[in-house]
Amino acid sequence: MPVYSHSRLSTFENCPLQYKFSYIEEVELEEEEGVEAFLGSRVHDTLEKLYQDIIHSKLDPVEDLLSFFEELWAENWHDNIVIVRKEYTAEHYKATGRRCLSDYYKRYHPFDESKTLALEKLVTMEFGGYKLRGYIDRLSHKRDGHYEIHDYKTARYLPTQARFDGDRQLALYQIGVEEMWGDAESVDLIWHYLVHDKEIRSKRTPVEIEKLKRDIISQIEIVERAEAEDDFSPRESGLCGWCSFQVLCPLRAHMVKTKPLPVNEFLKEPGVKLVNRYVELREEKRDFIERFEGELEKIEEALLAYSEREDVDVIRGSDKRLKITRYAKKKLPTKSDEERERLDKLIMDSGKWLDVSDLNTSTLLKALESDDWEPELRQKIQRYLIEEEGYRISLSKLKERES
Numbered sequence: 001m002p003v004y005s006h007s008r009l010s011t012f013e014n015c016p017l018q019y020k021f022s023y024i025e026e027v028e029l030e031e032e033e034g035v036e037a038f039l040g041s042r043v044h045d046t047l048e049k050l051y052q053d054i055i056h057s058k059l060d061p062v063e064d065l066l067s068f069f070e071e072l073w074a075e076n077w078h079d080n081i082v083i084v085r086k087e088y089t090a091e092h093y094k095a096t097g098r099r100c101l102s103d104y105y106k107r108y109h110p111f112d113e114s115k116t117l118a119l120e121k122l123v124t125m126e127f128g129g130y131k132l133r134g135y136i137d138r139l140s141h142k143r144d145g146h147y148e149i150h151d152y153k154t155a156r157y158l159p160t161q162a163r164f165d166g167d168r169q170l171a172l173y174q175i176g177v178e179e180m181w182g183d184a185e186s187v188d189l190i191w192h193y194l195v196h197d198k199e200i201r202s203k204r205t206p207v208e209i210e211k212l213k214r215d216i217i218s219q220i221e222i223v224e225r226a227e228a229e230d231d232f233s234p235r236e237s238g239l240c241g242w243c244s245f246q247v248l249c250p251l252r253a254h255m256v257k258t259k260p261l262p263v264n265e266f267l268k269e270p271g272v273k274l275v276n277r278y279v280e281l282r283e284e285k286r287d288f289i290e291r292f293e294g295e296l297e298k299i300e301e302a303l304l305a306y307s308e309r310e311d312v313d314v315i316r317g318s319d320k321r322l323k324i325t326r327y328a329k330k331k332l333p334t335k336s337d338e339e340r341e342r343l344d345k346l347i348m349d350s351g352k353w354l355d356v357s358d359l360n361t362s363t364l365l366k367a368l369e370s371d372d373w374e375p376e377l378r379q380k381i382q383r384y385l386i387e388e389e390g391y392r393i394s395l396s397k398l399k400e401r402e403s
């Protein structure tokens, strides 16, 4: 049975296909690392050294710590580090790391707010028949029975307090701390958003912890159902640019394979040629239709004016006669209109609804996907649906980092 973790579940939530590559097929690709992850690791390592030394009664001066960070940076830097945001260089990221550390140092010096119990601490939990685990960046305590779980973040995006109050990762670690230390009466969850020099705190009640366990169990059940049905659809998002499996992903493989090609090879690549021709034809078609519709509209207006001026409703052409029939158009109030509701009710109450209503495929499919209808009914309806191979082609602009 697999051992689950917050990051394992998050990977599935972000993209089931990425989960499959990572955890089912355990695909190993040539090591590539985003500069953001590299920065995060070096800052974590430096803070680990700071507290490791404090445990041994040695308080490093900030200059030593920054030198340690710079050495780590130089020793670990490699050619496969990817900088997705082209407007920034490695030096910008390194300067950010230095700033994170010196701000942190200034804020917490002399680091005596609490006592560090463990660094990079492995915590394990077991509930609902599942095993989970995680690593706490720093576990500390203020007094007996009062624990603090610290997490360091170097992300530039600062979530709202509501997100922290609903965060799964540290609350999960709280379960581990409570299981591993019987004296844990209260646990503070603390995030250090180093880029913003900000500390955010949150707490969980026993009721919230029980709900969290239930949510995690149902998420694991979703993951295991996907595994049983081998159903791992790719889910494209802003995170794709940082995904190591782009080269294997049907939504990204062609993009990443063709991006480095020299222009002449790129333009000869069969897929590129097809898309470019398709775009040309679609644009020609759109221009033609616009021109054609514009002309048709103008002629219709001229015909109406002619028929009024000459007081005729039938006009002769060379091979065809054209007849203009004028009538008053009737239409229904739109669905958002209150009048529409009254009309629907009137027809339903009269028992004539079935005479005028018709089953609409897209509305029915939407209803089948929602949870509003009973599962049993949805299952029965599914049997009547005829499955056909279909496709939809859509065009969109290349995003900044794809072009």
Ligand code: SF4
Binding pocket: 014, 015, 016, 017, 018, 234, 235, 236, 237, 239, 240, 243, 244, 245, 246, 249, 250, 251, 252
């Ligand atoms: S590139 Fe995006 S859609 Fe494809 S596997 Fe990775 S995260 Fe999923």
